[in-house]
Amino acid sequence: LFESDVRQREVAPARISVILGDLLENGLLSDAVELILGRIRTPAEISEALDGAVHVQECVSEALDVKKSVFKIADQLTSASTVIASSSSSLTCSMIAADIRGRQRCLLAHPANPPYLLPVVEVAPASFTSDHAVARTFSLMADAGMTPIHVHAEIEGLAYNRLQGALLREAYCLVRDGVVTADDIDRLVRDGLGRRWAVIGPFATAELNTRGGLVAHAARLGEAYGRMGTERGQNDPWTKDLVEKAAEQIHRQLPPERWDDNVRARDRALMVIGEALGRASLPGTDDFN
Numbered sequence: 001l002f003e004s005d006v007r008q009r010e011v012a013p014a015r016i017s018v019i020l021g022d023l024l025e026n027g028l029l030s031d032a033v034e035l036i037l038g039r040i041r042t043p044a045e046i047s048e049a050l051d052g053a054v055h056v057q058e059c060v061s062e063a064l065d066v067k068k069s070v071f072k073i074a075d076q077l078t079s080a081s082t083v084i085a086s087s088s089s090s091l092t093c094s095m096i097a098a099d100i101r102g103r104q105r106c107l108l109a110h111p112a113n114p115p116y117l118l119p120v121v122e123v124a125p126a127s128f129t130s131d132h133a134v135a136r137t138f139s140l141m142a143d144a145g146m147t148p149i150h151v152h153a154e155i156e157g158l159a160y161n162r163l164q165g166a167l168l169r170e171a172y173c174l175v176r177d178g179v180v181t182a183d184d185i186d187r188l189v190r191d192g193l194g195r196r197w198a199v200i201g202p203f204a205t206a207e208l209n210t211r212g213g214l215v216a217h218a219a220r221l222g223e224a225y226g227r228m229g230t231e232r233g234q235n236d237p238w239t240k241d242l243v244e245k246a247a248e249q250i251h252r253q254l255p256p257e258r259w260d261d262n263v264r265a266r267d268r269a270l271m272v273i274g275e276a277l278g279r280a281s282l283p284g285t286d287d288f289n
């Protein structure tokens with residue numbers, strides 16, 4: 001771990017130690033805290049941190065010039081087989097690494113926060129990134145217990161923040177118009193949408209909420225959702241072809257002939273979460289510290 005701010009560098013092991021202790025207490029560590037801490041070095045020189053690295057995960061400040069300079073150094077100080085990945089939430093690999101000599105081994109590997117609890121990571125290569133670098137990153141992330149998602153275009157916000165943004169934009173509209181309060185929006189998501197999304201995504205939700213799956217769901221509600229979009233200046237109808245494409249993709253995980261089994265599996269997973277949440281102290285409640 002290389003951090004240019006001396007104070008941050010000095011406090012990093014203690015901060016990591018607290019998180020590791022919480023993970024251990026919640027049954028989420030397979031090794032002892034001290035053993036894991038012993039694997040993390042915090043050298044004062046970036047060259048020492050990069051020495052022998054097989055993967056560099058850049059997560060410095062979200063500023064293009066800072067990222068570019070770190071990529072340049074990483075390119076110079078690592079071997080030709082090292083993958084150099086940026087965590088950036090708003091910049092693309094093309095913006096950061098187009099001028100780098102070893103640009104074929106550069107890509108974006110965008111985590112979600114906090115990355116030690118949310119396993120998803122978006123892998124977004126540039127057109128100059130090699131297939132080998134993408135495959136290496138996928139296997140490394142999967143070996144580390146992460147869920148790598150291939151993002152096929154260098155669009156602003158990638159997919160994760162676009163989804164998050166869609167919900168947040170509507171939430172702001174509802175608060176602005178006095179329809180619901182901000183804290184009630186959070187309760188709606190925490191105790192409704194989000195609780196369900198912890199076990200299945202929005203497509204699987206539509207698939208399993210309606211007998212007949214996505215196609216039946218779109219036939220029943222597509223026009224209403226279209227009108228809500230138009231109200232917000234959006235015109236992206238769920239055409240027959242689009243719904244069929246999504247249904248075909250979702251049926252790889254949820255074949256229609258197993259619909260009843262999958263509905264039950266969803267319910268049982270929600271029961272596990274409901275039970276676990278009963279034991280959790282949530283932010284905003286009295287017993288949270």
Ligand SMILES: NC(=O)c1ccc[n+]([C@@H]2O[C@H](COP(=O)([O-])OP(=O)(O)OC[C@H]3O[C@@H](n4cnc5c(N)ncnc54)[C@H](O)[C@@H]3O)[C@@H](O)[C@H]2O)c1
Nearest residue numbers: 002003004005008059060061062087088089090111112113
């Ligand atoms: N915070 C999130 O929720 C989140 C989620 C996904 C991705 N990201 C991405 O991760 C990156 C970091 O985000 P953050 O919220 O931790 O930012 P931050 O600004 O809080 O922290 C950045 C750290 O980088 C250090 N730094 C700056 N220049 C450096 C250099 N040249 N060498 C070494 N260290 C340097 C800073 O001292 C600072 O401690 C950003 O690209 C961000 O888009 C953040």
